[in-house]
Amino acid sequence: MKNQLKAVIIEDEIPAARLLHSMVSSLRPQWNVEIVPGSVDDAVAWFTSHDHPDLIFLDIHLADGDAFDFLSAIKPKCAVIFTTAYDQYAIRAFSVNSIDYILKPVEEKRLAEAVSKFESLRHQYWTDSEHYIEMLLDALKHPEKKYRSRFLISSTDKYWPLNVEDVAYFYSENRTTFAVTPGGKEYVLDLSLNKLEEELDPEQFFRVNRQMILNVDAIDRAVSSFKGRIKVMVQPPFKSDIVISEGKTSAFKLWLNY
Incomplete structure (x- = not known):
């Protein structure tokens, strides 16, 4: 396991990516945080030529597709925290155990909660990353959730x-x-x-x-x-x-x- 935890941000809006980078870096200054191009093709190319990080902050909607397209293509060996401006999609991701999401505009308190959750469950992603990603893909395909009536x-x-x-x-x-x-x-x-x-x-x-x-x-x-x-x-x-x-x-x- 790497000594310094690495997180990447995949976001198609540059100002939003920079803001999230600043917030994560401030919250966890010991982390190595990097912004990856916010399109499916570019993100896949980056992951093909780099070591996979420990954590991805992944926008649901990318410039040329969505999170499902990216995850299907690369199947990253790491944890994922979704970011989205519309919580119908966030709820889909959240239906999977040990997955978290952050609604835009990102609030510092909510970001801190998501990061803490990742840290407490981090070992699960390393021991069974393949099953984790398959569950994640299945949740995005089948967003079943029973809402309060x-x-x-x-x-x-x-x-x-x-x-x-x-x-x-x-x-x-x-x-x-x-x-x-x-x-x-x-x-x-x-x-x-x-x-x-x-x-x-x-x-x-x-x-x-x-x-x-x-x-x-x-x-x-x-x-x-x-x-x-x-x-x-x-x-x-x-x-x-x-x-x-x-x-x-x-x-x-x-x-x-x-």
Whole structure:
């Protein structure tokens, strides 16, 4: 095993690759971190002529294909952490045991969690890398995942189900998560938005910011706002503006158009 751990970044957007390189290098300065060209053909050529690293940060969508094409062609002997702007694809990868993913824009805390997970499970990749990659490829081909369908709502002396499809949006306020129905009724949930994001169908729900997850059926319209942001109007109306940051606008548009 190499003395210095090596990680490579395969990302088709150069600014995103440089930012991730800076974040990983800051988080683990003892690592050797390198950016590899962000296309399937170029990445395959690089892996053909270089020793395989210990870890790949792999963008789902590359310039001339996707992660499945790259993994099928090269079958790298190392671990993979996916990066993606659209979490439908991330959920597919995450369905495989010991695989992790990071949603764009990359947050330092989430990156640290993924790196720590890799370090704790690193030995598994070395002992059975072939089986690991086969599981990974199978997950990308067969993205089966059962999403949450209901919540148990409780009051002082009774309980009743609330179907996920009957929620217009979820929001967090003062460390409390609320589910809001199309009729405007609010219910308190014993779940964080981070946990909800993992359990909800990404085709139907989108994490627009740190405070809110929207059901696509609740969106009335979306308009351009300042500095490349998008302002979203929903039904029932929310008590404050719902603004999507510039870093999430591309993912939001892709989600609406899926």
